[in-house]
Amino acid sequence: MAEKKKMSVADILAAARADKQSAPNTEKPAAEEEVTSVDSSPVESSVSETTPEPVASKTGSSERPSVKDILAMARSGKGKPAEEPKKASKPAAAKQPAAKKAASPNSPAVSGAKKNVQRDTASILEAARAGTKPGPVSKSEATGFSKPKAKPAAKKTAKAPPRPVPPRPAREKTVKASKVSKTEERRGFLAYTVGSFMAVGFTALSVTGGLFSMGLARFLFPNVLAEPPSSFKVGSKEGFPSGVVETKFVAQYGVWVVNADFEGVQQIYALKTVCTHLGCTPNWLEAEQKFKCPCHGSGFYKDGINFEGPAPRPLERYAIKIADDGQLEVDKSKSFQEELGQWNDPASYVTA
Amino acid sequence: MHSSGFFLNDVAGFLGGYYTFLAIMNGIAAFLLWRKKDAPGWALVWSVFAGVMMILASLALSASKSMVPALPEAVRGLVNSLSGPVLYTLGTTALFTGLFVFRKFFVQPMVAWSVLNFTLLLLGLSMADENFAAIVMKPDNVPIVGLVYLLAFFTWVATKQAVVNDERIKQGLPVVEKVNDEKVLVWPDLVYTELICMVGVSALLLVWALFLPAPLEEPASSVKTPNPSKAPWYFLGLQEMLVYFDPWYAGVVLPSLVVFGLMAMPYLDFNKKGNGYYSIEERKFSYLVYQFGFFELWITLIILGTFLRGPNWNFFGPFEYWTPYKVEVLNNVDLPQMFWVQWLNQPLPRAPQDAGLLSQIGFIFLREAPGLLIMGVYLVALPPLMAVTIFRGFYAKMGFIRYMVMSNLMLLMLTLPLKMILRWTVNLKYIISIPEFSLNF
Numbered sequence: 114m115a116e117k118k119k120m121s122v123a124d125i126l127a128a129a130r131a132d133k134q135s136a137p138n139t140e141k142p143a144a145e146e147e148v149t150s151v152d153s154s155p156v157e158s159s160v161s162e163t164t165p166e167p168v169a170s171k172t173g174s175s176e177r178p179s180v181k182d183i184l185a186m187a188r189s190g191k192g193k194p195a196e197e198p199k200k201a202s203k204p205a206a207a208k209q210p211a212a213k214k215a216a217s218p219n220s221p222a223v224s225g226a227k228k229n230v231q232r233d234t235a236s237i238l239e240a241a242r243a244g245t246k247p248g249p250v251s252k253s254e255a256t257g258f259s260k261p262k263a264k265p266a267a268k269k270t271a272k273a274p275p276r277p278v279p280p281r282p283a284r285e286k287t288v289k290a291s292k293v294s295k296t297e298e299r300r301g302f303l304a305y306t307v308g309s310f311m312a313v314g315f316t317a318l319s320v321t322g323g324l325f326s327m328g329l330a331r332f333l334f335p336n337v338l339a340e341p342p343s344s345f346k347v348g349s350k351e352g353f354p355s356g357v358v359e360t361k362f363v364a365q366y367g368v369w370v371v372n373a374d375f376e377g378v379q380q381i382y383a384l385k386t387v388c389t390h391l392g393c394t395p396n397w398l399e400a401e402q403k404f405k406c407p408c409h410g411s412g413f414y415k416d417g418i419n420f421e422g423p424a425p426r427p428l429e430r431y432a433i434k435i436a437d438d439g440q441l442e443v444d445k446s447k448s449f450q451e452e453l454g455q456w457n458d459p460a461s462y463v464t465a
Numbered sequence: 466m467h468s469s470g471f472f473l474n475d476v477a478g479f480l481g482g483y484y485t486f487l488a489i490m491n492g493i494a495a496f497l498l499w500r501k502k503d504a505p506g507w508a509l510v511w512s513v514f515a516g517v518m519m520i521l522a523s524l525a526l527s528a529s530k531s532m533v534p535a536l537p538e539a540v541r542g543l544v545n546s547l548s549g550p551v552l553y554t555l556g557t558t559a560l561f562t563g564l565f566v567f568r569k570f571f572v573q574p575m576v577a578w579s580v581l582n583f584t585l586l587l588l589g590l591s592m593a594d595e596n597f598a599a600i601v602m603k604p605d606n607v608p609i610v611g612l613v614y615l616l617a618f619f620t621w622v623a624t625k626q627a628v629v630n631d632e633r634i635k636q637g638l639p640v641v642e643k644v645n646d647e648k649v650l651v652w653p654d655l656v657y658t659e660l661i662c663m664v665g666v667s668a669l670l671l672v673w674a675l676f677l678p679a680p681l682e683e684p685a686s687s688v689k690t691p692n693p694s695k696a697p698w699y700f701l702g703l704q705e706m707l708v709y710f711d712p713w714y715a716g717v718v719l720p721s722l723v724v725f726g727l728m729a730m731p732y733l734d735f736n737k738k739g740n741g742y743y744s745i746e747e748r749k750f751s752y753l754v755y756q757f758g759f760f761e762l763w764i765t766l767i768i769l770g771t772f773l774r775g776p777n778w779n780f781f782g783p784f785e786y787w788t789p790y791k792v793e794v795l796n797n798v799d800l801p802q803m804f805w806v807q808w809l810n811q812p813l814p815r816a817p818q819d820a821g822l823l824s825q826i827g828f829i830f831l832r833e834a835p836g837l838l839i840m841g842v843y844l845v846a847l848p849p850l851m852a853v854t855i856f857r858g859f860y861a862k863m864g865f866i867r868y869m870v871m872s873n874l875m876l877l878m879l880t881l882p883l884k885m886i887l888r889w890t891v892n893l894k895y896i897i898s899i900p901e902f903s904l905n906f
Contacts, residue, residue, distance in 0.1 A: 363688055364686075365688075367687070386688060390711075390712065393690040394688050394689060394690040395690075398789075398790065400790060401790075405777045406690075406778075407691065407777055408694045408704070408707075410708060410779060421795035421797055422795060423707060423709065423711070423894070425711055425894075425903070426900035452901055
């Protein structure tokens, strides 16, 4: 074909998409024209309608196929230049853009016509440059505008074919039989299909979820538990002279071992280093003879009784006893609260 | 305590730049005022002030500690000895009251500029104190200082507009927002502004990160709590509340009530005025309640927690050294203890050792009877009482349910200042104290 030199990249692509045996150059320009004419302004579109003619004349035919024709040709598989479609195609190609323009509200031509009615950003900017101050469209104003807009939108949806249920030859026959049964059956089929998908999906989800949470729960029961032993020995009674708060076990065990007088009895007891207000670790202040919490200022006496700040109850005691070898042994697995009267329990102290 | 080397390098050098900045700021202000030609007297005042600031800057940069301008030792000592939680709270309350009552005076630009200059100068003079500088110039705390000024500025702007509007309403003129209702476009006006802000804030964050590095401390340990142990700055109000309440109330109930109350506001508000424009006169009740809750019960507590609470959560004066060995007598007792032991001179009602659960609960109720009675009167009897007295008009306009929600929210909000006052005056720890079930109020 002599016209090959005229082909652009788009033409070549179009030709490649269409059947190779067909005349590629005659088809694509028409398709291209259709695309450009939709987007172009009215003036431009009138030009584009005329421009392809010289190209077309070279092929020997003034007619050019539309996209539909090309697709039809491609489907048919036969590479016939198809003179008949060509004849029909020209009016189609020429009319389609015009029709589309008229139908679609978004095309510039229509919006230009509406200019007087609705203020879009461009018009506002234009007006702002001119010196006037039109505001953006407010909600109340917008309701006035939304009406004309709604119509084309409705048209569009009407025009768009409903999401097609894949056509099945067997079904098609029954569909034609009666319209009522057609819709009913479609709905039933839809419900059935969707329902079964849902059932399968949710069953799979719940099974997976169940297995997953069971797997997670397994982590709550580790095979090996690396916890320090809850009870430990702190040395013999003689290491804790009267009136002294031993702070050397705080860093490792979180315990003060105190030898002090409580309600007239000289006792050795282990205080838990957790403030009863919000759980910070208080400090033992030797000069003031009190435990003082750095977080909110709670203060405790040497015996653990709260006396200042917000702490609502005394410090807790851990169990303490004299082990078989004569050393003091603190057991952190058991604690004693004064407000519950548990400090009378002989397990909570060792008489000094 | 810091060595004088630290002081000369870090603080005095900074103060030189700081006073220079003040001088430039006032110089520009004087120049602008002079060009506008409507206040030549003020232009003269600010140019003289800028000159004084330049002198202070040169003194600060003199590399001699004795030359750095500072508050007299006697003044600092007096401030330290006077300051305490009570005076701090009373002082801030008085300050806010004064600002509110004389708002027409303070919204004048020249007055506000004078106040700004005064506080900045006071800040600079205080900074010459090592203890003050150590706290205020801590990398954590520098942004808080900035936030205080920012908040003051925004409040001032809003108050100014409200005062102008109130004046116009009084004269029967439309409010400023109605007259000057020019609309702008989101694109490009707003989006461009936002873009510029984004670039500016990013630059600021970069500079901030470079010059005020985040303080890194030793690895956390469950048995070692830093002293003082402070929450992030925005929770310091909460931490201060926790000093006066049990965790479940100050940490759970009150913050939830704050959120709930803010959400309920539009439904409780029956005042149709003040919609879309600033006004104080037309919404005095709403304005005062909100500002009391925000400034008095949140912002001042944050400032207190940031700058004035030191080791062991003790109160320290602004020029006091933060020693962990400061001894403060803070002994306090619960109301049952006060009632039974101190007033009736008898031991606390206590269930016998082998009593059942029901009898134990009965004894607890007996023990806590005074506290329960007080709280019952406060929350149940007070709202209806207020409905027929001070809130008569409110009750008529709001209806039963809305009025009850409003009055209860307000009463619960007021538990915080009331509890603080009770703690300071009569050393009351808890009104209701049931440690057996971790219920304390």
